[in-house]
Amino acid sequence: METRFLLSQNDIPKRWYNVQADLPFQLPPVLHPVTLKPVEPDDLAPLFPMEIILQEVSHERYIDIPEPVLEIFRLWRPTPLMRAVRLEKALGTPAKIFYKYEGTSPTGSHKPNTAVAQAYYNKLEGVRRITTETGAGQWGSALSMACNFFDLECKVFMVKVSYEQKPYRRSVMQLFGASVTPSPSEETEAGRAILAKDPNSSGSLGIAISEAAEVALKNEDTKYSLGSVLNHVLMHQTVVGEETLMQLDKAGVEADVVIGCVGGGSNFGGFMMPFLRQVLTEGAKIRFIAVEPMACPSMTKGVYAFDYGDTAKMAPALKMDTLGHDFVPPDIHAGGLRYHGVSPLLAALHRNGYIEAIAYHQVPVFDAAALFTRTEGIIPAPESAHAIKAAIDEALDAKEKGDERVIVFNLSGHGYLDLGAYDAYLAGKLKNYAYPEEKIQESLKKLPQVSIE
Numbered sequence: 364m365e366t367r368f369l370l371s372q373n374d375i376p377k378r379w380y381n382v383q384a385d386l387p388f389q390l391p392p393v394l395h396p397v398t399l400k401p402v403e404p405d406d407l408a409p410l411f412p413m414e415i416i417l418q419e420v421s422h423e424r425y426i427d428i429p430e431p432v433l434e435i436f437r438l439w440r441p442t443p444l445m446r447a448v449r450l451e452k453a454l455g456t457p458a459k460i461f462y463k464y465e466g467t468s469p470t471g472s473h474k475p476n477t478a479v480a481q482a483y484y485n486k487l488e489g490v491r492r493i494t495t496e497t498g499a500g501q502w503g504s505a506l507s508m509a510c511n512f513f514d515l516e517c518k519v520f521m522v523k524v525s526y527e528q529k530p531y532r533r534s535v536m537q538l539f540g541a542s543v544t545p546s547p548s549e550e551t552e553a554g555r556a557i558l559a560k561d562p563n564s565s566g567s568l569g570i571a572i573s574e575a576a577e578v579a580l581k582n583e584d585t586k587y588s589l590g591s592v593l594n595h596v597l598m599h600q601t602v603v604g605e606e607t608l609m610q611l612d613k614a615g616v617e618a619d620v621v622i623g624c625v626g627g628g629s630n631f632g633g634f635m636m637p638f639l640r641q642v643l644t645e646g647a648k649i650r651f652i653a654v655e656p657m658a659c660p661s662m663t664k665g666v667y668a669f670d671y672g673d674t675a676k677m678a679p680a681l682k683m684d685t686l687g688h689d690f691v692p693p694d695i696h697a698g699g700l701r702y703h704g705v706s707p708l709l710a711a712l713h714r715n716g717y718i719e720a721i722a723y724h725q726v727p728v729f730d731a732a733a734l735f736t737r738t739e740g741i742i743p744a745p746e747s748a749h750a751i752k753a754a755i756d757e758a759l760d761a762k763e764k765g766d767e768r769v770i771v772f773n774l775s776g777h778g779y780l781d782l783g784a785y786d787a788y789l790a791g792k793l794k795n796y797a798y799p800e801e802k803i804q805e806s807l808k809k810l811p812q813v814s815i816e
């Protein structure tokens with residue numbers, strides 16, 4: 364039986380799909396963090412290059428991928444689509460399980476797909492340096508690589524707890540020539556303010572974003588880059604879904620269920636949007652499942668409201684599913700899923716009934732990762748393992764109901780730099796942790812008061 368569906372380099376998508384062209388509803392505006400009025404492109408210009416700002420609000424259905432970006436994509440794209448036959452057998456399911464494997468990129472996840480595009484537009488507009496934040500280090504690695512290819516400086520604020528726990532990711536970034544600072548740091552006002560209150564702060568993505576944004580705002584030659592959440596990031600990731608559609612065609616099947624893990628929403632968004640196009644424009648029937656950790660349940664337990672993108676309220680406010688901008692996530696092992704909000708696009712699709720959201724505890728997620736490793740041979744990133752767990756549950760449901768549904772999930776990255784988490788799992792040290800309801804309520808009291816709906 365065929366298990367590996369490959370494309371040639373000529374098949375790399377030449378354009379991104381922009382779902383904003385086909386949405387049956389209006390997306391809420393992006394708000395200025397101080398005035399809480401809708402931002403104008405010029406308000407965002409200190410943070411992002413103009414082409415990125417225009418893509419953020421574009422309603423063009425397709426946007427051409429520039430040739431220099433495609434040239435770098437050829438280092439690892441197209442990525443394989445695999446049929447998980449051995450996993451199907453182990454589960455005894457009549458369902459067909461496919462996974463798109465983005466762990467074959469140079470830094471091991473889907474993140475370079477947008478990092479390369481963003482670095483390119485910054486270079487084109489004469490930027491000298493890019494700042495960003497990173498949690499687990501995947502985004503920092505991807506942007507460091509992209510900056511290296513386009514001869515840009517890269518400054519990464521890395522959440523302190525990860526900086527200390529994941530020295531290898533730091534080495535990857537430094538090898539690409541980036542400078543890496545543990546956050547909160549003494550280098551920024553935002554960092555100093557946090558340290559004054561809590562000298563032992565272990566940091567959070569929200570704090571690191573504040574630091575990175577502050578450096579960009581205060582330096583003419585420096586801009587800021589975000590690896591998830593925003594519309595343009597999800598759009599850059601649609602190469603993943605476009606390739607998957609072509610590969611499923613080769614396999615002679617159509618997806619019934621499309622699954623991805625969700626932190627800020629970029630891998631799932633980029634994976635699902637081309638499938639959603641078939642739903643919106645061709646009447647296809649596909650279920651979409653977003654999977655998140657119980658410890659950071661923005662879609663399943665958060666509220667749909669305007670909130671700041673960062674702790675110090677420097678980044679624009681977005682209407683999203685949020686746990687509150689001062690949310691400091693517990694130290695779970697899926698570091699990439701610990702952002703307080705989720706992409707406004709995914710949140711709106713969720714609230715309009717196009718996406719289902721579910722949350723899992725980390726121990727069953729690691730059990731699913733272990734089963735996947737033993738059957739398919741790949742150690743998944745702990746983030747991606749959330750999608751595996753949901754795919755397994757779907758396959759078991761198909762077994763119970765006796766149907767042959769086609770389940771497709773995105774394996775967003777490999778876990779070879781996350782072996783510390785697997786060590787803890789194997790030693791029985793992982794604990795399930797649901798974020799307490801009272802704490803969510805407390806954080807949500809600090810949402811901005813906005814009169815726009």
Ligand SMILES: *Cc1c(COP(=O)(O)O)cnc(C)c1O
Pocket residue numbers: 471472473474501502590591592624625626627628629630631699700744746747775776777
């Ligand atoms: C960063 C990351 C995620 C989560 O980010 P999204 O923007 O939600 O995709 C998921 N998987 C991997 C491997 C990651 O590195």
